[in-house]
Amino acid sequence: MTDAPTPAMTLTIAGSEATGGAGAQADLKTFQELGTFGIVALTCIVSFDPKNDWNHRFVPVEAQTIADQIEATFANYDAETLDTVKLGMMGSPVTISTVSEALAQRQSKNVVLDPVLICKGQEPGHALDTDNALKAELLPKATFVTPNHFETEQLSGMTVESLEDLKAAAQEIHRISGAAVLAKGGVRLEGADAVDVFVDENGLEVLSAPKIGEHAVSGAGCSLAAAVAAELSKGAAPLEAARRAKDFVTAGIRQRVVGQTPFDALWQGGLRG
16 A cells, blocks of 8 residues: 555546547546546547548447446545546437436536537437437536537537637526636637637636647647646636636647548647657
8 A cells, every 4th residue: 555645537428539649549548637636437439430531430328338337437436535527529328327326426616518419400319319418408417518619609509700709608608507617719710719618607708729730639628628627637627727727738639649630639748748
C-alpha cells in the first residue's frame, strides 16, 4: 500500500470510435493528460467505413451491459472519490433511459453532457426520438453542457449566425437546463477567431483563440467536454474548467493527426508539445 493521495477520478459514458480520434478513446486520453484516473462505460461501437466515404457504422451495446458497466464502476468507488461523469455518444432512446436511471441512483456532483444530437431536421423516426430522449432525460441531469454549433441551435431553438446569436443561444440553454453552458462557435462562425461562449449563474464570458484551419477536427468536441470534466473533478470552478479546456483543445488542434479520413484528428498531447 502507498500513502500517495488518490488521483481525481473521471468516468465517461460514451461510444468507442475505432480510429482513436474521438469518443471514449479521446476521453480517456484527455483524462490521462490532465492528471485524472479515467474510467469508461461503453454505449456503442462506431467504426468508419473506408469503402463508403468513411460513413459511420454503428453497433449499440446492449442496455443491460451498459447498466452493468456503470453498476460495477459506482460500486467500486464511493461518491466522494468518483464525483464526475462525462456523457458522450448514446445513440438510442433505450441507452439514454438506461444511463439516466443509473445517474438518478448516484446523483454525481458533476455531470458534463456533450449533447450528441443526430437528427438534422424534424422528421419522425429513430434520430428524432433519440434527440428528444436526450433533451428530456439527460439535459435536466447535466451540471455542465458543451453543445457544438448545430446542437446549440437545436437545444436553444435559435439560429446562430454571429457571436451575438451564440451568446443569446447559450443563455437560453442555461435558462432551460440550469447547467453551465460552453456553446462552441469554433470554425462555424465567420472571423479570424474560433469563439465559444460560457454562461452560468455568475454571468457570460467569450473564450476566443485564433482559428487553426477552416475545418472542424475529429475529437475536438469529445476532448473539450472531457477536459471540462477532468478539471471539474480536480476542483476547478466551471469557468476556469472551460478556460483550461479551451486551451487544451486549441493546442490539440494545432498538432492534429492526419490519416486517410477526410478529417484530421485532435491530438490530446498538444499541450506537451
